[in-house]
Amino acid sequence: MILVExxxxxxxxxxxxxxxxxxxxxGKTNLIIGQSGSGKTVLLKCILGLFGIDSGNIFFDxxxxxxxxxxxxxxxxxxxxxVFQGSALFDSMTVEQNIMFPMQMLTKxxxxxxxxxxxxxxxxxxxxxxxxxxxxxxxxxxxxxxAIARAIVMNPKYLFCDEPNSGLDPKTSTIIDNLIxxxxxxxxxxxxxxxxxxxSVMEIGEKVLFLENGNKGWEGSNTEVFDTENExxxxxxxxxxxxxxxxxxxxxxxxx
Amino acid sequence: MRLFHNIGTYFIMIGKVxxxxxxxxxxxSLIVKEIDSLIIGSIGIVSFISFFVGGVVAIQTALNLNNxxxxxxxIGFATRQSVILEFAPTFISVIMAGKVGSFxxxxxxxxxxxxxxxxxxxxxxxxxxxxxFPKIIALLLYPFVITISMFLGIxxxxxxxxxxxxxxxxxxxxxxxxxxxxxxxxxxFVKTAFFAFILATVPSYHGYFLKGGALEVGKASTTSxxxxxxxxxLTNYIITQLLLT
Numbered sequence: 001m002i003l004v005e006x007x008x009x010x011x012x013x014x015x016x017x018x019x020x021x022x023x024x025x026x027g028k029t030n031l032i033i034g035q036s037g038s039g040k041t042v043l044l045k046c047i048l049g050l051f052g053i054d055s056g057n058i059f060f061d062x063x064x065x066x067x068x069x070x071x072x073x074x075x076x077x078x079x080x081x082x083v084f085q086g087s088a089l090f091d092s093m094t095v096e097q098n099i100m101f102p103m104q105m106l107t108k109x110x111x112x113x114x115x116x117x118x119x120x121x122x123x124x125x126x127x128x129x130x131x132x133x134x135x136x137x138x139x140x141x142x143x144x145x146x147a148i149a150r151a152i153v154m155n156p157k158y159l160f161c162d163e164p165n166s167g168l169d170p171k172t173s174t175i176i177d178n179l180i181x182x183x184x185x186x187x188x189x190x191x192x193x194x195x196x197x198x199x200s201v202m203e204i205g206e207k208v209l210f211l212e213n214g215n216k217g218w219e220g221s222n223t224e225v226f227d228t229e230n231e232x233x234x235x236x237x238x239x240x241x242x243x244x245x246x247x248x249x250x251x252x253x254x255x256x
Numbered sequence: 257m258r259l260f261h262n263i264g265t266y267f268i269m270i271g272k273v274x275x276x277x278x279x280x281x282x283x284x285s286l287i288v289k290e291i292d293s294l295i296i297g298s299i300g301i302v303s304f305i306s307f308f309v310g311g312v313v314a315i316q317t318a319l320n321l322n323n324x325x326x327x328x329x330x331i332g333f334a335t336r337q338s339v340i341l342e343f344a345p346t347f348i349s350v351i352m353a354g355k356v357g358s359f360x361x362x363x364x365x366x367x368x369x370x371x372x373x374x375x376x377x378x379x380x381x382x383x384x385x386x387x388x389f390p391k392i393i394a395l396l397l398y399p400f401v402i403t404i405s406m407f408l409g410i411x412x413x414x415x416x417x418x419x420x421x422x423x424x425x426x427x428x429x430x431x432x433x434x435x436x437x438x439x440x441x442x443x444x445f446v447k448t449a450f451f452a453f454i455l456a457t458v459p460s461y462h463g464y465f466l467k468g469g470a471l472e473v474g475k476a477s478t479t480s481x482x483x484x485x486x487x488x489x490l491t492n493y494i495i496t497q498l499l500l501t
Contacts, residue, residue, distance in 0.1 A: 050374055070276070077380030088371040102379050104282060160378075 001026050002047060002158065002190055007056035009039075009046055009214075016042050017214045020056070027188040029181050029204045031195055031222075034211035035236065040194040041085075043211065044162055047192070048082065049073060060158070078106055081151030083161040083180075087143040089135040089150070096122075096131040099149045106154065121149040125179060141172040145179070152183055159184065159191040165200060173197060177204050198243055201225060210236070266461050273389050273457075276382035283390065290394035294356050298401055301355060302348055306339075306405040309347075310412030313338045318422035328423035332431020335413035337440075344405040345444045346492050349451040352401075353484035357459035360391060361480040364463025365473040373464070387464065391456040398452035399445050406444070443499045450491050458484045 002024040009017040017039045024030040032040045045051045047058055049065060058065040060076060068076065089098050099118040103109050109117070122131065125145040130138055135146065144164055151159060161180060165173040181204040184191040193200065201208060205222035210233050218225070218233045226247075228234055238244050277283070317334040364387060367373050376383045410432060417423050423431075462480035466472055 045374075048378055050377060074276070074380040077378060080378055082375065082378040084371040084375060086370055088375040090372055090375075091370075105279065105379060105381055 001061060003059040004047065005057040007046060008054045009042055009051065010054055015214055020216050022209050022216065022219060024190050024192050025207060026190050027184065028206040029184050029191045029193060030207045031193050031201055031205040032209045032211060033196060033201060038211040039214040040211055041162055044160055044192065044194050048080065048160060078154060079157040081154065081156035081159045083147045083151050083164050085162045085166055087147040089143060089146055091135060094132050094134055095146050098146055099153055102150065102154050117153060121153050125149045140167050144168065144176050148179060155187065157189055159189050161193040163194050165195060165197045170199065173199065174203065180204065198237055265465065269384055269461055270457060272384040276385060278386045286390040287393050290390045291397060294391065294394045295397045295401060298352060298355060299404060302401050302405050303408050305351060306344065306408040307412035309343060310335060310339055310409030311416030314413030314416045315420060318417060328427040329431035329434055331417050331423050332428035333434045336410055336432040339409035340406055340440055340444055344402050344409055345447045345451065346488065348402060348405045349455065349488050350485050352455055353488060354481050356455055357480050357484045358477040360459035361463040361477045362473055364460060365466040365476050368464065368466045369469055369473060388457065388460045391460060392453065395452040395456040399448045402448045446499065447492060447495050450495060451488050454484060454487050454491065458487060
């Protein structure tokens, strides 16, 4: 479990996150939603330690990240997998090398062992005939799968995904969402996903945190989020015509 | 204030480069890769420039020796002194600031923009050591490039002098042996070592700490070239004051 307590973050004196307190549970897909610029990515990067925080605390299974030494943080990071918005694959490495990279850097496994494990996760994310290809030679959806494979290759306890659906078509988005959820359940890991894709919220958001201008606007489950009376959350969720129609149908069905 | 902040960040970065080393097996392949792109990849352009600039130095010297009392061996002497003392170590380094420096800044900058550096950090890797240390080690071979530049610069001067009919082969060879001070070679290589460190670290700093997107990668490459050149010229002045006066 990841616990965030009274987190404050500013950039050059401008507050970006104000007094954020929340928790992200084990074996669940936790979603952070909000408008662009609401602080979702900053919150994710603060939890990961990529950005320093001004005040507050972040606990990974009751261990304070702020009180950890450099070595302890390094050990913790081996238990973290991250899928970046643009996949962040290493351009000069093949798909297989990208996936083997964390093992090569952080373990003493032989090349054969690493290849076996890489092939295992490649199968898990359904990547076909891509092992020897460079990231530039595969599609965006495949790049996301490679990023997920790289993130889970070390059997992480925590999985972070920053807008895993950005730039993907609706069908591929759903496949990626389902893949992340399956992996979360299968390995019982704590997964945190940043998204503004409402389809993801409906499909996999077991816990949803809504950020509004750096403040915690709302928190609950994906079943609650569509019925919430919080006007800001409601306006955000039903901002598209498609979801307005879905709400209409949903409300009519409820009346019957 | 910003300048002091940048200088401080640069030295903190240098400190972190030499901590929490990457596994030797991985580091070895990174060093070989950097030697290939930074050193081997620069030999062609350095050879071309050195040969022709050496030739131009010889021709310019010859054309300015109007007084018949001045011996022809001065052409070889002036070419050797110009090439060994300044052209090879300093001006080739400024050219390398453009070639190697821009390459380092843009490659690290692109890694920053595409979050590849963040990906390495999340894995618990010391990104300073992983990304910058191999470049420093590869550029330890930089004096080898400068040696080639010295040789080809003087050779270019020789060819230009002989085939341009400015002096005889014997005069030129006599000139390059005239009043030879071995310490000048040491001085040139001391400078080269400092320039190599600047060439590896200053562009790395500009790429590593880049903020923004693709446009900023281009801007950072330019800024990196400017600052690397400025530091090379300043270091050249200081070392010359210390070693030759």
